Amino acid sequence: xxxxxxxxxxxxxxxxxxxxxxxxxxxxxxxxxxxxxxxxxxxxxxxxxxxxxxxxxxxxxxxxxxxxxxxxxxxxxxxxxxxxxxxxxxxxxxxxxxxxxxxxxxxxxxxxxxxxxxxxxxxxxxxxxxxxxxxxxxxxxxxxxxxxxxxxxxxxxxxxxxxxxxxxxxxxxxxxxxxxxxxxxxxxxxxxxxxxxxx
Amino acid sequence: xxxxxxxxxxxxxxxxxxxxxxxxxxxxxxxxxxxxxxxxxxxxxxxxxxxxxxxxxxxxxxxxxxxxxxxxxxxxxxxxxxxxxxxxxxxxxxxxxxxxxxxxxxxxxxxxxxxxxxxxxxxxxxxxxxxxxxxxxxxxxxxxxxxxxxxxxxxxxxxxxxxxxxxxxxxxxxxxxxxxxxxxxxxxxxxxxxxxxxxxxxxxxxxxxxxxxxxxxxxxxxxxxxxxxxxxxxxxxxxxxxxxxxxxxxxxxxxxxxxxxxxxxxxxxxxxxxxxxxxxxxxxxxxxxxxxxxxxxxxxxxxxxxxxxxxxxxxxxxxxxxxxxxxxxxxxxxxxxxxxxxxxxxxxxxxxxxxxxxxxxxxxxxxxxxxxxxxxxxxxxxxxxxxxxxxxxxxxxxxxxxxxxxxxxxxxxxxxxxxxxxxxxxxxxxxxxxxxxxxxxxxxxxxxxxxxxxxxxxxxxxxxxxxxxxxxxxxxxxxxxxxxxxxxxxxxxxxxxxxxxxxxxxx
Numbered sequence: 001x002x003x004x005x006x007x008x009x010x011x012x013x014x015x016x017x018x019x020x021x022x023x024x025x026x027x028x029x030x031x032x033x034x035x036x037x038x039x040x041x042x043x044x045x046x047x048x049x050x051x052x053x054x055x056x057x058x059x060x061x062x063x064x065x066x067x068x069x070x071x072x073x074x075x076x077x078x079x080x081x082x083x084x085x086x087x088x089x090x091x092x093x094x095x096x097x098x099x100x101x102x103x104x105x106x107x108x109x110x111x112x113x114x115x116x117x118x119x120x121x122x123x124x125x126x127x128x129x130x131x132x133x134x135x136x137x138x139x140x141x142x143x144x145x146x147x148x149x150x151x152x153x154x155x156x157x158x159x160x161x162x163x164x165x166x167x168x169x170x171x172x173x174x175x176x177x178x179x180x181x182x183x184x185x186x187x188x189x190x191x192x193x194x195x196x197x198x199x
Numbered sequence: 200x201x202x203x204x205x206x207x208x209x210x211x212x213x214x215x216x217x218x219x220x221x222x223x224x225x226x227x228x229x230x231x232x233x234x235x236x237x238x239x240x241x242x243x244x245x246x247x248x249x250x251x252x253x254x255x256x257x258x259x260x261x262x263x264x265x266x267x268x269x270x271x272x273x274x275x276x277x278x279x280x281x282x283x284x285x286x287x288x289x290x291x292x293x294x295x296x297x298x299x300x301x302x303x304x305x306x307x308x309x310x311x312x313x314x315x316x317x318x319x320x321x322x323x324x325x326x327x328x329x330x331x332x333x334x335x336x337x338x339x340x341x342x343x344x345x346x347x348x349x350x351x352x353x354x355x356x357x358x359x360x361x362x363x364x365x366x367x368x369x370x371x372x373x374x375x376x377x378x379x380x381x382x383x384x385x386x387x388x389x390x391x392x393x394x395x396x397x398x399x400x401x402x403x404x405x406x407x408x409x410x411x412x413x414x415x416x417x418x419x420x421x422x423x424x425x426x427x428x429x430x431x432x433x434x435x436x437x438x439x440x441x442x443x444x445x446x447x448x449x450x451x452x453x454x455x456x457x458x459x460x461x462x463x464x465x466x467x468x469x470x471x472x473x474x475x476x477x478x479x480x481x482x483x484x485x486x487x488x489x490x491x492x493x494x495x496x497x498x499x500x501x502x503x504x505x506x507x508x509x510x511x512x513x514x515x516x517x518x519x520x521x522x523x524x525x526x527x528x529x530x531x532x533x534x535x536x537x538x539x540x541x542x543x544x545x546x547x548x549x550x551x552x553x554x555x556x557x558x559x560x561x562x563x564x565x566x567x568x569x570x571x572x573x574x575x576x577x578x579x580x581x582x583x584x585x586x587x588x589x590x591x592x593x594x595x596x597x598x599x600x601x602x603x604x605x606x607x608x609x610x611x612x613x614x615x616x617x618x619x620x621x622x623x624x625x626x627x628x629x630x631x632x633x634x635x636x637x638x639x640x641x642x643x644x645x646x647x648x649x650x651x652x653x654x655x656x657x658x659x660x661x662x663x664x665x666x667x668x669x670x671x672x673x674x675x676x677x678x679x680x681x682x683x684x685x686x687x688x689x690x691x692x693x694x695x696x697x698x699x700x701x702x703x704x705x706x
């Protein structure tokens with residue numbers, strides 16, 4: 001029974017991650033370092049990509065990525081596979097918590113409302129539009145969004161996950177996630193527009 | 200916002216991503232909503248995985264080292280003392296005060312292994328964490344330096360028992376330092392790696408200074424050299440502190456590059472880019488190295504069945520290039536760093552031939568020095584052509600770490616003011632050999648551009664980046680189990696996963 005559930009979990013991994021056997025997951029849960037290393041190898045790229053996109057700074061992204069796996073290792077014996085929730089969902093959740101902690105500590109995170117206020121007193125719109133690459137501006141704006149919006153953008157657009165997969169990660173309904181993405185992109189647009197940037 | 204717009208946005212993103220349509224076509228088909236949809240669609244198309252830099256091999260190695268350091272650590276073993284009872288803490292503080300301020304403490308400060316007060320000295324050290332705030336890495340750097348000083352003080356006394364005790368204490372602290380580095384943030388880990396490499400270099404010097412070194416010292420140097428292979432030695436190479444950041448390339452990548460695989464070559468080229476950015480290579484040098492790394496050059500000597508051979512072949516290609524005069528010696532030396540650093544970091548033998556073109560230097564007093572000739576304008580002696588001939592028909596080849604005996608057979612270079620007096624004991628350094636162009640028209644300044652001596656710990660190309668796997672290995676398989684610390688990663692409660700597969704989500 002447990003093996004079946006593990007098989008479901010590993011089979012349900014989001015696209016892009018190398019397959020990890022149910023046996024490997026079971027051994028990792030039993031705190032087998034070699035098995036956990038396999039999980040690490042399978043997921044480190046995606047976790048790092050996710051973290052990097054959301055924190056920007058490569059050194060910080062590296063630190064947080066390592067922390068994700070170290071904390072997963074600390075708690076792996078408490079991990080309970082759920083058939084409809086891939087293992088990487090657990091890692092994404094840990095990553096999200098660490099990213100939020102990071103932003104909180106560094107006070108870089110701004111809510112959507114605060115971002116608007118911030119925009120009003122920072123740059124002349126024309127100046128903002130000049131001198132910086134549009135994509136960099138977009139990414140910077142994304143990092144000013146509230147974590148919920150960052151997360152849906154990262155999972156849907158960066159990770160290219162389907163809503164059904166994201167729903168399993170976040171425990172929300174796909175329909176609600178579609179709305180959240182719409183709002184996230186709208187907030188992103190508003191943030192950029194306040195800086196005179198109109199993609 | 201209405202549901203239709205939400206659905207249209209989702210449909211548009213999906214169709215565009217799958218290549219079924221373009222933003223323009225999609226918006227044309229939904230012209231009534233185009234004004235609202237257009238900016239959102241354009242934003243969505245700007246945001247995808249291609250815009251995120253992939254995890255670089257070096258960063259992956261660093262992360263892997265930290266994770267491995269954490270998961271290989273023994274659970275439940277504490278670092279040092281764990282005082283949980285307030286009265287015990289108070290008693291300990293009182294003891295520190297009494298001992299630390301009293302004559303005993305002062306006298307104990309300089310105690311060496313075997314001295315009556317040495318136990319007091321170590322006892323005070325064990326209590327220090329209670330009254331002194333410092334990072335674990337810094338604590339172990341400080342203590343390992345202290346242990347090294349003790350070795351230095353005992354090295355010339357011909358007291359095998361006391362020196363052995365000092366060496367054992369040092370090795371224990373050294374491994375604690377590496378273990379602390381494995382779970383430390385990047386900056387602290389980098390600090391620890393540099394210090395560890397510098398300390399091994401010091402030990403090598405100590406061994407070299409003694410015509411009949413204590414066997415315990417010689418054995419420790421061998422052990423730590425092995426452990427430390429791949430670690431940086433920035434202290435010995437201040438002008439190239441970031442050399443290693445471009446140096447470590449996975450063996451598979453080297454092999455694949457040798458086979459002409461574009462991706463692998465691209466990875467190597469990234470290393471060269473990093474070397475250029477960090478000032479290790481000049482723009483001109485980087486251009487030469489890039490040309491060397493083109494598929495044609497890498498394939499010159501055919502494909503290779505294994506990584507070591509691949510390194511050899513790349514070295515041979517490099518030598519062929521040198522013969523043609525295609526790059527200046529400094530460039531070749533820099534490329535050698537890239538290649539040999541990779542091999543060292545991976546514990547592979549160095550490609551091609553045992554030799555030391557940059558043999559150990561001696562200063563005016565005859566003391567071997569680890570300062571690279573590159574930084575010392577006084578050291579400018581060219582490598583004798585005979586050196587090239589001695590490498591077995593592979594001029595310019597990258598050298599392999601050699602036994603002291605082999606290395607001692609190679610011609611040595613000296614400064615103008617000293618004679619070559621470096622003996623076998625000073626020559627574990629062929630790990631850092633170099634590439635010597637055979638073309639007489641090109642002065643073999645490579646010798647001057649090559650750090651002359653010491654262990655692989657002094658190899659700049661091995662570097663802090665390359666240190667990561669070595670760190671993991673060092674912490675995972677200590678030769679002295681009792682000294683194995685446990686770099687248990689700390690966790691903040693807010694980010695610690697909760698049971699039942701619900702790791703604290705939904706903040």
